[in-house]
Amino acid sequence: MSKERMLTGDRVTGKLHLGHYVGSLRNRIELQHRYESFILLADVQALTTHFENPAMIRDHLREIALDYLAAGIDPEASAIFVQSMIPEIAELTVYYSMFVTVNALRHNPTVKAESKDRGLDEMYYGFLGYPVSQAADITFCKAAVVPVGEDQLPHIELTRKIVRRFNELYRPVLVEPKALVGEMPRLVGTDGNAKMSKSLGNAIALDSAPEEVDYKIRKAVTDPARIRKNDPGHPDVCPIYAYHRAFRPEGEAEIREGCEKGLIGCTGCKQLAVTALERLLEPMRERRAHYAAKPKRVDEILLDGTSRARAIARETMREVREAMGIDYFDKV
Numbered sequence: 001m002s003k004e005r006m007l008t009g010d011r012v013t014g015k016l017h018l019g020h021y022v023g024s025l026r027n028r029i030e031l032q033h034r035y036e037s038f039i040l041l042a043d044v045q046a047l048t049t050h051f052e053n054p055a056m057i058r059d060h061l062r063e064i065a066l067d068y069l070a071a072g073i074d075p076e077a078s079a080i081f082v083q084s085m086i087p088e089i090a091e092l093t094v095y096y097s098m099f100v101t102v103n104a105l106r107h108n109p110t111v112k113a114e115s116k117d118r119g120l121d122e123m124y125y126g127f128l129g130y131p132v133s134q135a136a137d138i139t140f141c142k143a144a145v146v147p148v149g150e151d152q153l154p155h156i157e158l159t160r161k162i163v164r165r166f167n168e169l170y171r172p173v174l175v176e177p178k179a180l181v182g183e184m185p186r187l188v189g190t191d192g193n194a195k196m197s198k199s200l201g202n203a204i205a206l207d208s209a210p211e212e213v214d215y216k217i218r219k220a221v222t223d224p225a226r227i228r229k230n231d232p233g234h235p236d237v238c239p240i241y242a243y244h245r246a247f248r249p250e251g252e253a254e255i256r257e258g259c260e261k262g263l264i265g266c267t268g269c270k271q272l273a274v275t276a277l278e279r280l281l282e283p284m285r286e287r288r289a290h291y292a293a294k295p296k297r298v299d300e301i302l303l304d305g306t307s308r309a310r311a312i313a314r315e316t317m318r319e320v321r322e323a324m325g326i327d328y329f330d331k332v
């Protein structure tokens with residue numbers, strides 16, 4: 001029996017950081033051999049917010065590919081591909097958009113939150129519709145599972161609705177995907193903000209140098225109630241505790257107790273967190289250096305992934321056209 005497919009991806013707007021790793025990347029790496037895996041560099045979706053600066057997207061494309069490879073995505077197991085190079089995704093988006101209402105998109109909580117963050121009083125058509133395009137990203141390869149962060153759940157829900165509607169209107173050719181959310185809660189930023197994000201300046205990038213990791217952890221906020229080392233602490237409000245939980249789970253109970261009883265100071269606790277992060281990041285630096293020295297190899301990986309995705313997209317598109325009865329001629 002052939003494997004089910006897994007698809008996920010990232011907007012090409014900036015380098016990946018620890019929040020991406022905990023939210024989705026770690027899951028992908030663990031699951032990539034269990035499924036036939038596809039990882040999309042969402043450059044078109046990045047354009048919905050950065051159409052004035054496509055050069056920025058271009059600059060980040062290979063950086064994110066390096067982040068994937070460095071983090072442990074195996075290019076044999078996972079097809080890493082470029083969204084804009086799969087025209088069938090754009091084509092599917094058009095067909096799906098016929099039966100998605102503007103209201104459903106307007107009430108999508110993630111779209112709402114993002115447009116509020118951007119402070120625009122009018123929404124662009126492409127931005128409002130990006131969840132439809134995301135449904136096309138997921139369905140072109142009939143993905144069964146989509147590892148994502150929690151904020152993406154409304155998009156997966158919409159995708160499922162689109163699939164059901166399409167299958168019932170025409171013919172059952174599409175597959176309803178399941179979201180796979182990481183076990184860990186979303187990773188907090190070094191400033192204690194609930195979300196680690198590059199734009200908030202509270203992120204630790206996966207390609208950070210050791211000094212940078214050390215500096216950011218040293219500067220990170222901790223429980224404000226702890227002024228002296230033996231003051232009892234509240235790990236649940238401390239980002240450093242969250243990092244212990246995510247990256248050093250074997251020591252979590254000890255850290256909790258040490259903090260709550262004032263037995264371990266913030267400086268010592270931070271040092272342990274740095275060591276745990278280095279355990280994760282050091283092998284990534286090595287793999288990154290390996291691939292960074294071979295830019296041609298990275299391009300080959302992207303081309304190979306894209307052509308694997310494209311072959312499947314062509315096949316799905318053929319089935320979709322046939323189901324809709326818009327396959328007028330065998331060839332043009």
Ligand code: TRP
Pocket residue numbers: 007008009010011040042045134137138146147148152
């Ligand atoms: N919206 C996702 C993000 O902001 C990126 C993305 C685009 C995606 N297409 C996807 C995620 C398809 C999962 C599946 O990170």
